[in-house]
Amino acid sequence: MAGWREVCDECLTTLFNYHYMCKQCGYMICIECSKQFSQLTIEKRKKLKRFCSHDDNSFCLSEFIPWDAVLKLRSDVIDYLSRLKIDYSIKLYHSSKAENLSTFIKSLKMKRSHEARDIQKIWSSIDCNCDPNIEFYCNDRLPVFNEWNSENAKQFFRKVWSTSCPVLVKQVHHKLSKTLWLPNAFKEHMIDHHETPALWDCETLAPILTNEDILARFWDGFERLNIRLKDNDHDGRRRILKLKDWPTKKDFASVFPTLLHDLMVNIPFSDYTKRSYKYDNVTYLGGSMNIVERLPSCLVKPDLGPKLYIAY
Template structure:
């Protein structure tokens, strides 16, 4: 039997009345905030069990995956066929005589190219004398004399330290004078006791004919199934939207002239129908963000108050006074790391903090919880978050039939796709410097971000000259407003990059110092475009982002390849998770190529997603399920 005192009810369940708890206690409601319940992993285990034991998805989902992934599988196979021809030429034999050696790697090992850091999923070249590995893209570029990417960044600002530092990342080998021979053979660039003039030999992780055989089976299934095409329009594209910004579940987010994508699809997460998934898919394949309102309304109501989450985590700490433990935070004024007590940070989350000059002090947590897996440290919140996600065919990390990340075999090393928490202070008005922001960046995969909690802080600010008293007293907006988002279209990225390169000296980052160099305008994650910069961007280049306010309980879907930035209007607790949709595979392929050209010590240079591996295993899974469905139709026993 559970008992709750009045003090605990007021402290941990402020949204519940005493009479309500008398009728149904928090345990019965499924939202008990005691440490034991918060640390329970029963619901997460049940989600995984259901994902493993549920029947195969509808055939139409597998057919859709087949249709969407087939062109990408053909490209991967074509790349390998070209390398087979080159290897046969090097050995002076015919392709039919070629035997590609198998690379010995365990499935839980992540293999990277030693030159560009991109992941290797199958074909690659490996030194005959040492452990040097080279991906096919680098092989192709080396033979053409156009090996992309820089050696190192001459000077890089480390975003986790308080001082500028030079990071001299030195390779064990030099690219100077490294060339392929006339027949295509590539020497190993290493010159050491371990290796002295070895050559790079073609190797395969999956097997010489694995990809070709997979493609043949996929082509046969494609001929057997009638692969249709998606509609070139949706019903909302024909609506008259001049009268109401929320007309028919649409939200106005841009004012581009002669554009049909100024409105974003904004359904309500209440018993979504099958047509909603098709509607979502239409906008998603066009690279448009989607905003789903009331995403957390159907959950148990577990508290996302940061202090409640901290309560569960502090139980782990080996301290009798966990409230005094230090945690890492980022000061948004100079983007330097600071140490702060847990209780001090969360007091500021509710009540706000002001610096010595009377300006609001904006802090955001860095790496909290310290582990990247919410499932391990806050399993109850993890289960609550996953249960809140709309369009689970795409977002479910355990059983989403259209989430390619789910298709990796159990024994494979999985990429870290979350969920992760993002907790930060906020302020309604844009300060221009010191705002609580996530700077402009572009994720390698698709993402969904849910605003789970907000706290409105009343601050007496005296040190902001550019905010007049009338401005501070004006309408504070909707009480559910949490964060303002700017998401750029994929097709506008070249112009966006051009603008940032042109104006980069007008932006500041570490220690509020003006930027001195730009390696990549988006992947550096050092820019935030203020209202003024967005105005200039539209004036000079004719582009603008989708801009909208994320309200409490809303889930924002961000397509891969769309640069975006966020500014918190209130103290916010957001939870985000990445996923890989079939519609975004081509974009993810392109981003992988983009990241591999960055300097080796750039924070985004490493390919952590391994989307090519996901694509291959997803297609293997599709073929298995369609073959099983065919046998079932014939009345055969399931295999």
């Protein structure tokens, strides 16, 4: 329905098309949660955020966009291209700015056919042509890029991306406008807007009530270790703190438009990661391979962030 976002009733992830739904109570879960859900007993299901007591036979695979409609759309596009005498066969056309959409389609096909989502992929330097700018963490499961502009880095990123494995990119901060991202800049914004979000103690998992003075000490603690908050109930240890879910009510783009622009201009692998946004009355388009940018305008698109992780 236009203007509505359907989400998984368990993990609250936005549902794009395929999902499972209980025919008796309407409980909806995404494909990922369905794998875990089917293995749970009724007693364990009661501990979930939302409860469905019906057995697996009550669930059916559902879709918002019928596959027949997709096939018809494909047929109509082929007919249109044929009339224009345009070759619609899948090929890989070289482009200095963006890869052809066929790369995206082929990567999705590869992901589905090999069930890459369930594969714990192990990477090695051989996979990236022994590129000295690529490292591997977490027992070679996490590729780490120290640069992202070379063709070799882009090719290896596409290879990893096609298997749904995560990557880590370092050195991005060297490209950003440093003064915009300093802790003091965030502190001034928070105080100016009289925001007092909760801090969380990462060891006790307990929230800490805050005020402007406590939050000011938190931000200053990034650069001054001696003023960091202490836990008097645990021998005065310095707390490991996280500022959770901030900004709380609005998305990053509306709260920090200048920061968003600075990040989008320098974001690695922008064909895949850049989102569309507006800055100084200029509209900037998202990456050509970003699937969210391909969704119809009538849909409520998922929030692409970026998301701040603020902790020490």
